[in-house]
Amino acid sequence: MQAAVLHQAGTPLEVKEVVLPKLQASSVRVRVLATHVLSFTQQVVSGQFFPIPTPYIPGLCAIGIVEAISDDISGIKIGQKVFCSPLISARNNSQVPERILKGWFGITENCQDLLSQWKDGAFAHQTVYPVECITPIELSCDYDDAHLACLYYLCISYGAFLRGEFKPGQSVVINGATGNLGAASVLIALAMGATKVFATGRNTSVLNSLSQLDPHRVCAIQLPENAEDYKAVYSSEIGAADILIDTVGAMDNASLGEAGISILRQHGTAVFVGGVTTDVHLSYLTTLIKELNIKGSFMYPNSAPAEVIKLIQSGALNLKAFHPKVYPLNQVNEAIADAPLSRGLEYTILQP
Secondary structure, eight states: EEEBBBTTTSSSOEEEEEEOOOOOEEEEEEEEEEEEEEHHHHHTTTTTSSSOOOOOOOOOOOEEEEEEEEEEEOOOHHHHHHHHOOOEEOOOOOOSSSSEEEEEEEOOOOOOOHHHHHHHSBBBEEEEGGGGGEEEEOOOOOOOOHHHHHHHHHHHHHHHHHHHTTTTTEEEETTTTTTTHHHHHHHHHHHHOSEEEEEESHHHHHHHHHHHOOTTTEEEEOOOOOOGGHHHHHHHHOOOEEEEEEESSSSSOOHHHHHHHTTTTEEEEEEEOOOOOOOOOOOOHHHHTTEEEEEEOOSSTHHHHHHHHHHHHHHHHHHOOOEEEEGGGGGGHHHHHHHHGOOEEEEEEEEE
């Protein structure tokens, strides 16, 4: 089979013939139909975040067809279409769990054994996932594989709403709504029954497209250039909200998160799911008096993909809102270069 191999951090990926991956205990091999190329893939394959186990095949999630199943698995069938999640944890109850993102990098310091076992990802014709990462896709509605590949960020967004203990009828602020994860969070907020979704960002055209998803419920907030003005804008344009979902990407300024927290109602909740690299400054007294909840959300529980698929099946969540830009495997480097240019509901998708 063919795969896109990274031989050394910071070099282009090489599409070449590789050995078909072998099944492991409690695993499934899938034929990859589509995978989401994230906006920061170039930074990952350049080694800017965490050390990466080169040579390896990058690629996180996948939409695939089951090709082979290990003998100790039941409930999954060959030929079944599935969604494959990349978060893998050691199968034990250790107080210091090993965790990795398959096809991406290790997360915990003690993950080297796990990483060597599952390092290769979805930028390939076929790949192997542990069975706990596999969710069957059972939909009566007709979505192509490129649209289904947008499930990954929907699941991460859904996980953030679960962490925030969101309830239908609440109002939500989405910081960084013009990014891919933020736009997915707007869709999840609408699907889960938010009465008002405040989508904040700078890209006017993306904000307009988000408003058009539901003009009665989505309120686009154009951010000022000066970060010192964020709190004043949030106070005047939003007033108050129940939940903040902060999806802001890698940056060393937490002013947006601080502005969002400042307008939370009594018992309000802030959920950090983005990539801000600096400290968030909170008012001790305000947090105490308002009894605010400040939470982090990394990925999602294994049950989340099936629940998101149910939202799609119900019609509450429409994947046609996404606009995938599709690349074949032999254009993987072009896809990686294009991914940072994809904004809002425009996603870069690789179809091996």
